[in-house]
Amino acid sequence: MTDENLSPEHWAFRLTHILNAACVDDRFPVDVKAVAKEISKQLYPNDPVSLVKGRSLPGFDGALYKAPLGKxxxxxxxxxxxSSPGRINFTLAHEFGHYLLHRLNHPNGIECEKEGIARWESEYGQIEHQANVFAANLLMPLDDFRRNIGGQDRPCLDDLGECANRYEVSLIAAALRWVEYTGRRACLVLSRDxxxxxxxxxxxxxxxxxYIKTAGLPPVPVxxxxxACRQHELVGGRGSTQHPPGVWFSEECEELVLYSDQYDFTISLLHFSNVAEGFEPGEEVEEDVSDRYAKLLNR
Ligand SMILES: [Zn+2]
Known part of the structure; x- marks a missing residue:
């Protein structure tokens, strides 16, 4: 398989392998700036990432640009x-993903809008999704994440926050990564107003x-x-409570809440018991992939 056809996961795995071998201590957070420059120089010496820096990008979180003519x-x-280091780090990894995966098809570069993916179905949305998958896999390798929060552990938001700090990503990016691999029954809900x-x-x-389906539907109320609707009960933007059946779903659950006034949204982490009631073996519903790394991943 040529490099151009590698999947986002495969690229991230390849780099993780190199980084595991190269860094014994200080493995995390991944120094994306150094990795992008060094790896691209080794793999594509005639077409490397030669510059990584901040600049004014009104309306965009990040961009990948071809060097000016002659360079x-x-x-x-x-x-x-x-200002958020976690958001910047994820953006850098996302743009490096575009470089590895998409630069040949986008020779003039790519600009990435704030709040990420517009539509999964469109080609634009698809490459945004792929860059996010690459970034999540590169910054938060599952073997390391599992050593910090086991597959059957029941983390609180502070536990996930510690992982977010370890990998220098946003709390939401870390929580989404955990939701991907946990063997527990849990649901992450982001709400506003x-x-x-x-x-x-x-x-x-x-x-x-x-699960809650939102894509292509009228707004779903909390x-x-x-x-999440009772913000006056939160202390310092945080709270937790045990719900009887019939609040979020037909089962009882614990809801852990964090309200971010910086971004004006509320995160609810719902933990359910691990005993599945009414489970129908073989019941498989097409997953709502458009929700997966939806708009606000890179917060
Ligand atoms: Zn992008």
Whole structure:
């Protein structure tokens, strides 16, 4: 298989292998700036990433630009108005993903809008998704993540926050990564003004009917009894509560909430019991991939 045909996961795995061998200590967070320059120079000496820096990019979080005429290589840029180190680091990895995966088909470069993916179906949305998958896999390798939060562990938002710090990504990026591999039944819901922006369920939760579909639908309201709707009960933007059946779903669940006034959204992490009630073996529903790394991943 040629480099051009490698999947985002395969590229990230290849680089993770190199980094594991090269860094004994100080493996995380991944120094994307150094990795992008060094790896691209080794693999494509005539077409490397020669510049990584912040600049004013109104309306964009990041961009990959071809070097000006007469110079070789590519530049990776992040929006210098963004102050969150986690968001910048994810953007750098996302742009490096574009370089590895998409530069041949986009010889003039790619500009990445704030709030990420517009539509999964469109070619534009698809390459954004691929760059996000690459970034998540590069910055948060699952073997390391699992050593910090085991497949059957029941993390609180602080546990996920510690992982976010370890990998220098946003809390949402870390929580989405955990939801991908956990063997528990859990659901992550992002809401604003009492409406669901998107939701992502673990595989086990999804298979037992615990998911919220949002793509292509009218706005889905957050349940009135949910803690996400009762912000006056939060202390320092945080809170947790145990819900009886019938609040979020037909099962009881624990809801852990964090409200971010910086971004004006609320994260609800829903933990369900690991005993699946009413589980129908073989019941597989087409996953709502458009929700997967939806708009606000890179917060
Ligand atoms: Zn992009």
């Amino acid at each position: 070789k290589g590519w530049g990776i840029f992040f929006n210098s108005d963004v 009492d409406f669901v922006l998107w939701a992502r369920s673990s595989k086990r939760a999804f298979r037992t009917g615990l 349940p009135l009894s949910a803690l």
